[in-house]
Amino acid sequence: MxxxxxxxxxxxxxxxxxxxxxxxxxxxxxxxxxxxxxxxxxxxxxxxxxxxxxxxxxxxxxxxxxxxxxxxxxxxxxxxxxxxxxxxxxxxxxxxxxxxxxxxxxxxxxxxxxxxxxxxxxxxxxxxxxxxTHNYTGYPLIRQAREMAARGDLGEIRLVQVEYAQDWLAREVHNKQADWRTDPTRSGAGAIGDIGTHAFNLAQFVSGMAPEALSAELHSFVPGRKVDDNAHIRLRFEGGARGMLWASQVAVGNENGLRLRIYGSEGGLEWGQENPNAMAFTRFGEPRQILTRGGPGLGGGAGRWTRVPPGHPEGYLEGFANLYADAADLILGSGDGALLPGIEAGLDGMWFIDACQRSSAADGAWIARQSGSVR
Amino acid sequence: MxxxxxxxxxxxxxxxxxxxxxxxxxxxxxxxxxxxxxxxxxxxxxxxxxxxxxxxxxxxxxxxxxxxxxxxxxxxxxxxxxxxxxxxxxxxxxxxxxxxxxxxxxxxxxxxxxxxxxxxxxxxxxxxxxxxTHNYTGYPLIRQAREMAARGDLGEIRLVQVEYAQDWLAREVHNKQADWRTDPTRSGAGAIGDIGTHAFNLAQFVSGMAPEALSAELHSFVPGRKVDDNAHIRLRFEGGARGMLWASQVAVGNENGLRLRIYGSEGGLEWGQENPNAMAFTRFGEPRQILTRGGPGLGGGAGRWTRVPPGHPEGYLEGFANLYADAADLILGSGDGALLPGIEAGLDGMWFIDACQRSSAADGAWIARQSGSVR
Amino acid sequence: MxxxxxxxxxxxxxxxxxxxxxxxxxxxxxxxxxxxxxxxxxxxxxxxxxxxxxxxxxxxxxxxxxxxxxxxxxxxxxxxxxxxxxxxxxxxxxxxxxxxxxxxxxxxxxxxxxxxxxxxxxxxxxxxxxxxTHNYTGYPLIRQAREMAARGDLGEIRLVQVEYAQDWLAREVHNKQADWRTDPTRSGAGAIGDIGTHAFNLAQFVSGMAPEALSAELHSFVPGRKVDDNAHIRLRFEGGARGMLWASQVAVGNENGLRLRIYGSEGGLEWGQENPNAMAFTRFGEPRQILTRGGPGLGGGAGRWTRVPPGHPEGYLEGFANLYADAADLILGSGDGALLPGIEAGLDGMWFIDACQRSSAADGAWIARQSGSVR
Amino acid sequence: MxxxxxxxxxxxxxxxxxxxxxxxxxxxxxxxxxxxxxxxxxxxxxxxxxxxxxxxxxxxxxxxxxxxxxxxxxxxxxxxxxxxxxxxxxxxxxxxxxxxxxxxxxxxxxxxxxxxxxxxxxxxxxxxxxxxTHNYTGYPLIRQAREMAARGDLGEIRLVQVEYAQDWLAREVHNKQADWRTDPTRSGAGAIGDIGTHAFNLAQFVSGMAPEALSAELHSFVPGRKVDDNAHIRLRFEGGARGMLWASQVAVGNENGLRLRIYGSEGGLEWGQENPNAMAFTRFGEPRQILTRGGPGLGGGAGRWTRVPPGHPEGYLEGFANLYADAADLILGSGDGALLPGIEAGLDGMWFIDACQRSSAADGAWIARQSGSVR
Known part of the structure; x- marks a missing residue:
């Protein structure tokens, strides 16, 4: 090809x-x-x-x-x-x-x-x-989780707990990466833009549920910082599910701690980005199972979106590469790009950033999502 | 004796x-x-x-x-x-x-x-x-964490992330334990009373910080349930620290998932009740350390509040027993009971329950803590 | 009673x-x-x-x-x-x-x-x-594992990998515990007696298989030590299964690392003493399951030998207490003591110690077990 | 370039x-x-x-x-x-x-x-x-471990425990991969050649110690199999260190469980291939540290051999790529290939396979390594 x-x-x-x-x-x-x-x-x-x-x-x-x-x-x-x-x-x-x-x-x-x-x-x-490139959607087990949620393995989804914790901005730091990310004129936001949007996107991508409203508390812990470095957010989803999102760049001891947990009436899923080749899945009343990338029990094309057998870990770059591979398929007409985040995911993220800032300024007031508009 | x-x-x-x-x-x-x-x-x-x-x-x-x-x-x-x-x-x-x-x-x-x-x-x-008997304060590593926070190992504390996730009430269930706990006239509250108060107490006990206000969203997911079975709570502490508390009895796959994470300007601590003999501690810019009950590096009476050497796990009952041992010392005059939760912790918990209910009824409005009064 | x-x-x-x-x-x-x-x-x-x-x-x-x-x-x-x-x-x-x-x-x-x-x-x-008091047999999940092995959940057992790693004798140390344990006239052996016998006992207790022969290499790493502080042992079981046993008191970083893994034609089990409330079980071709003490999927009296619900960890003392509880039942006529190690387990352990010493002296020669005799 | x-x-x-x-x-x-x-x-x-x-x-x-x-x-x-x-x-x-x-x-x-x-x-x-391409030597933390061993962080090395457990050959299986690997005329050996050589190579690569002799027990558990599918091996190293190597392709529940543990008089290291971005390091008498790829505390070029920051997991392919990158440097004259396994590592591996087969045939007799010859 x-x-x-x-x-x-x-x-x-x-x-x-x-x-x-x-x-x-x-x-x-x-x-x-x-x-x-x-x-x-x-x-x-x-x-x-x-x-x-x-x-x-x-x-x-x-x-x-x-x-x-x-x-x-x-x-x-x-x-x-x-x-x-x-x-x-x-x-x-x-x-x-x-x-x-x-x-x-x-x-x-x-x-x-x-x-x-x-x-x-x-x-x-x-x-x-x-x-x-919401690249975390490219992890095979994240796509697996999305399928499981869609086909009802979790029952009716009730709860989405998502967090993204880092510590590299726990102190004032100056380098090429930090400078523009902490400059509101170049980044537009702090932790909520840089990592919060990933968490927010992942919650939607996997659960398949659209957020209806959010309530946020943003905070800057490092003296002099002009953007948020920590965010505590509550989410309401269509259909009554609830969610909590924590994004922080000052959580000392966390490197790139993106973690997603989804609970429904019939089951629960737990996944963390730092060890992305395994995911816990529990059916209510049964033992917890550890699903592995490419491993048994995935129900369907277990080998999709992977290059090497289970136990041979793939990581961040391979997950990212899955977006590029899908993009190539889409561009060359051999795929429909159904899993690729696009303009809508981007607008969702912009709504998320803006709503967090407005909610936080209003002491945590709920900000509703008007469908079809960024605000 | x-x-x-x-x-x-x-x-x-x-x-x-x-x-x-x-x-x-x-x-x-x-x-x-x-x-x-x-x-x-x-x-x-x-x-x-x-x-x-x-x-x-x-x-x-x-x-x-x-x-x-x-x-x-x-x-x-x-x-x-x-x-x-x-x-x-x-x-x-x-x-x-x-x-x-x-x-x-x-x-x-x-x-x-x-x-x-x-x-x-x-x-x-x-x-x-x-x-x-806020028994989780009896775990040796929790007491260790409190000391570390008090002596400044974490620097200025910024964040307290605490959660308590269970799944035994993910469906309608009837037995002696469930019946009174889900009957508001006997329990007064659901998850926030039964487990949320433990989480709230632990956050204070370890951080040494008093909460100033909270904002809560309570929810009942199981049809017909008369008390909350899930709670998403934001906390503001004196001095500007922030916190997040999640309590749930419908998180499928969680048995008794009480987990505390505290982050300050200089370090971070992470502990989970289901494996209570180890605690992660990270000084900013250094590798994560795994502190163990009775193990090296605890700085001081490593063997306090334990009965067996490191690697021989103690559990829930031994942690609970530490409260009874302290109570015996207090009663017999051989100890001052300084670590024992008492009436003040109880009133804090009642404020927590009441404030959660009032905040949730007011769509998450912040409820301030008036010092010296329950409300 | x-x-x-x-x-x-x-x-x-x-x-x-x-x-x-x-x-x-x-x-x-x-x-x-x-x-x-x-x-x-x-x-x-x-x-x-x-x-x-x-x-x-x-x-x-x-x-x-x-x-x-x-x-x-x-x-x-x-x-x-x-x-x-x-x-x-x-x-x-x-x-x-x-x-x-x-x-x-x-x-x-x-x-x-x-x-x-x-x-x-x-x-x-x-x-x-x-x-x-081979107390590790008292852990509920060890007894569970024994039942699973006996009823064929693993198929025909092929492999037993057991290890017991500590580090407290990694240097010359003098105290009441160390002194007699490193004095051959009082202990009779070093690591193989103190901890190796536990590992050997556990392998038999869970697998239900009798050892037929062993081959050992004992070593003393700490200068001047008069007993072994490390042992590498191969085991042959009746019926053709094979095993490996490692016991060490010089493995820096290990507190009380007793770990058992058993593999059969149909499944595998993995358990570690330092987190004894969970055990991994995999049926061939299915996802790994995490069985928990008192939790779902144990197939039978899940609550046996435990005092508190799943998620409330029990530890070393509770496991030890299970032997005492069984002993009380036996003594008072309300139980048959079928799970209690007795004189036969003791003689097995003595054979183990002696055979290790003889094998090691003979450069790892296989030492057969004559049934009915200590040697 | x-x-x-x-x-x-x-x-x-x-x-x-x-x-x-x-x-x-x-x-x-x-x-x-x-x-x-x-x-x-x-x-x-x-x-x-x-x-x-x-x-x-x-x-x-x-x-x-x-x-x-x-x-x-x-x-x-x-x-x-x-x-x-x-x-x-x-x-x-x-x-x-x-x-x-x-x-x-x-x-x-x-x-x-x-x-x-x-x-x-x-x-x-x-x-x-x-x-x-002993590709596992390309993992950044393995190279880190080698440096730590070489510069004395572990003191005098006493013990090397290495294992490589898989389960994909736990039953008779026929496909392109399995067929030649279980055909002695094409593979020359079973588990010891396919995965045991990796484990053996890694033990030497990290410890920096040459093996002096080995004693092996090979076994075929799957009926009809013509090559070993399990190996239990003892190693003696120059200078008196001891080692144990377990290689198995029938350990149900293990995908690609290559695990290395090295213990010396001053410290211990533990690393597992399935989560290759973290490694435990313990100095005697201090808390266990978790070293991460690219993370703090690595003492020297923390960012060598990695492409993305800590917390963004790299995996099997990136480790493999490190060998290719070094090869390119060597070929183009911009590197000396000092870390690349070559003909000597290959001959070591052949000695390992042959010695295992001869030792096992001789009931585990010790086979010495004559320096400078394959046998």
Missing amino acids: RRVRLGMVGGGQGAFIGAVHRIAARIDDRFELVAGALSSSPDRAAASAAELGLAPDRSYDDFAEMARAEAARTDGIEAVAIVTPNHMHAAPAIAFLEAGIHVICDKPLAATLAQAEAIAHAAAASPAHFIL | RRVRLGMVGGGQGAFIGAVHRIAARIDDRFELVAGALSSSPDRAAASAAELGLAPDRSYDDFAEMARAEAARTDGIEAVAIVTPNHMHAAPAIAFLEAGIHVICDKPLAATLAQAEAIAHAAAASPAHFIL | RRVRLGMVGGGQGAFIGAVHRIAARIDDRFELVAGALSSSPDRAAASAAELGLAPDRSYDDFAEMARAEAARTDGIEAVAIVTPNHMHAAPAIAFLEAGIHVICDKPLAATLAQAEAIAHAAAASPAHFIL | RRVRLGMVGGGQGAFIGAVHRIAARIDDRFELVAGALSSSPDRAAASAAELGLAPDRSYDDFAEMARAEAARTDGIEAVAIVTPNHMHAAPAIAFLEAGIHVICDKPLAATLAQAEAIAHAAAASPAHFIL
Whole structure:
């Protein structure tokens, strides 16, 4: 099967998530990276491009030029990965969508609601696909959990407990990653945007339930910090289920503690990202079972979305790669992308961020979700 | 050292917590059970007393008679364990306090605020001690955690995440234990009273911080249930710390999942009741350490509150027994009972229950704690 | 039910295992301790007796006098717990057996084969019972595992992997516990006697299979140590199963790591003593299940041998207490003691020690077990 | 940095380990696969090559032709991955070594000692490198452990406990993977070759100690099986350390349970492959620490051999990729390959297999390792 021609915006030297996207695109050999506007600094852009083996004429100083030039080439890129800070998602996303080039964009969708809505409009008007890399949905057991919830293994879902705890911002810290994430003009939010949106997305993705309202308390513990570094959130779902979401970047001892627990009238599921190859499943009144990636008892294509047998752990990069593999299938017409987060997941996340901020400002007042609008 | 003469109210045949109290009192051989009003049914009271080897003349049909008679004997009981349902705590507690007999009472303090206040007044007027068996405070590593928090190992405490998840009430169930616990006239509350108060107490006991306000969402998932079976609670502590408390009796797959996590500016602690002999402690920027009961690195009397060496697990009963051992020391004058929960912890718990109910009725409004009053 | 009158030999101040036996006897209130020869030092014996509340006339300076005197009393002890160092088991055991008093003896049976055989002869000639406290057989899930093995849940058993790792003797250490255990004249052996016999016993107890031969390599890592502190052993069982046993007291980081894994043609079981309330069970081709003490899926009297519900951990002392409870039932005629290790388990253990020493001296030669003889 | 031109022998459609090698080579973008003799069946070879995007003229029907043709091209492959069954390693390895092309060969080295020695001679005579993919040495924490052992964090090493437990051969099974592995003419051995060599290699790699002798008991549990499916092995190391190795493919409930524990006079390390991002380290007398991949406390280049931050799990493929990345460095002259297993590790493994078979045939007799010879 031929490989999809891919470009990248952002992700130059020193970047974290750009390198992750490149590995994820490479693992299953479904993409070839052929163009980039890798940095807003022309020197760094060129140096980064050389390092990655891009042809010099396909290393661009700016994304707009890149969109134009690539759209004009017969061998131009078919898709672009946007891996810039949040406030720099909208402009390139719109440019590439308008050029008919598929967009694979890092999360959250944008730094502001206005930016998010602009992307949404561009996506609606474009024949190209828009994919948002809520990468944790790519873990095989998360997709398994979603199927189990959908087919009723949990009965009627009552409770969603989700948390995302880190500690790398427990003190004031300055580096490329921390700086833009704690600058509200570039990130739009703190923990709720950077990790809370992942947790919120995962809760919906697995439970299949839409949130109806939330109530939040945001807090900044580190002196001088301008964005939230801890969030305590209650959720109400359609149909009466309840949820709790904790996101923190100051929970000392936690590296990347994304954990999801879902309980229904008939069963419960528990999964944690740091050991993603196992998931606990309990049917009421029976012993707890440990389901493993690719292992027995998964009821159906146990080997889907995995590359190696059970007991040979896959991790973060392979989960991320599953999104890229699905994206390749979608782009090449061999898949429907049904599991890929898109513009709607992005708008959900923007609503989540905005509603958290408004609720917290109103001492935890419940903020309802109007369907069809970001606010 | 001589043994304390103990009586018991409640705890007849078929009871759960009464048997637990008796084992806890026996483990360290600091008490002898010599009298009881073990059941409100005279036949069951007598049969239960015979089974326990009580002298027939010290098996009473009612607690009031027991209090009078025992107070009049030179070899009368020095302490009484009250192990009845919540709504039956106040009357015997007051009777024994008035008789000058120490009271060891199961939690929560009472089924109503009025009952709780009546007990508090009786305790204030009595020379006898009042001890509330928030037994989870008896776990050695919980006491260790309290010391670590107090001496600053965590730095300034920022976050308290506490949860207590069970699943035994995930369906409608009828038995002696379930019946009174789900009957609001006997229990006063559901999950928040039965297990939420333990979680709330533990959060305070370990962190050493007083709650300032809470915001709660209570829910009953099982059709027809008259009390809450799930609670999502946010906490604000004096000094700015924040907390989250989840209590549930419908979380399928959880047996007795009491879990406490505390994070400060310098470190984090994580402990779970189901494997109580280990606790994770992380100093910021250092590897996570696993502290074990009686093991190395505890900084001080590592062997306190334990009976067997590290690696020989102690459990629920030994933790409970630590409260009884402390009570014996207090009663016999060889200890100050500083770690024992008492009337204040009981009133805190009653405030917690009441505030949860009022907050939930007001859609999660914050309920402040007025110091010195139950409400 | 009335309590069994119990005496104790050894277990005076400063002893470890004596205190454990007393708590174990007390937990279920089936015994009352009324006599003792608690120390070979008369002063310490008297002081220890006073501390335990024994009547002064029932504190003896020597066990022989105690056996005579107690046998002569109408209210004399019915059973005696022998908790002395290994080389001091035989003499008191024989004295009490000859006096018709039941013996509850700590393991291993003796320090030498000759002592062991003498006890065996005395036991055979006595109407009294002889019970050896291989206490780990008292854990509810170990008894569960035995049942599962017996009823074929594992299919034909192929493999027994058992290990017992500690680290408290990783360096030269001097204290009451270490001194006699590392003195071959008092202990008879090092790690193989102190902990290896437990592992060996557990392997047989759960698998229901008798060992046919073993091959051992013993080693002393700590300079100057006169007994083994590490043992690597291979086992052959009747019927063709194979086993591996590792016992070590120098495995740094291990507190009391007794772990048993059994694999058959149809399933596998894994259990570890440090978290004894859970056991993994896998049927071939199905997900791993986590069985919990008293929890669902145990197939039969789930609540046997436990005192508190699942999720309320029981530990080492409760497991030990199960042996005492069974002993009380046996002595009082209300149970058959079928699960209690006795003289045969003791002789098995002595064979194990001796065979390990002979095999290791012969560079790992296989030593066969002649049925019916110690060697 | 330019990419190394890579060829592959074996690894056509339906193969397992060939696909793994390709992903491993791709993850860090250090190789491009440009040629292959992917199957001994010409049709399958061509179809597989097309699927992988190889130019048709570089898909060969046989490895010998491939070695000749590629060596003759100016753009010929610089390295070849040999991923055939064991008995098919020697011929292609020798052909490519003689052609001056670097060889990256799957383990074990060969199916027979004679084959192994032939490879060794070819390697000695060739300027090309020979790399054996004992991939578990690529896990970052395994390399960390090796450094810790080497710099004395464990003190003098006393004990190496290593095990590798699987269950996929617990019954008779027929598929491409199982068939050749259980055919002695193609594999040369059963569990000891397929997984035991990994365990043996890891023990040496981390401890830095050479084995001096071993004693083994091999067994076949599944009726009709012609190779061992379980092995119980004792090891003696230079300097007096001892070891135990268990390899099994019939341990029901184990997927890929490779586990290493090393204990010295000053500390202990424990690591398991199924959760490879954490490792327990205990200094004697201190609490156990949990070291994490890329996390704090690793003492030195914490970020080496990893791609994503701590808490973002890497797995089997990333560990494997570390060998390929090192191989690329070695081939391009930017690294010395010091951590790469080579011909010596291969011969060690062959000695291990042969010695196990001879020892087991001799009822567990100790087989010494003559330095410098395979036997």
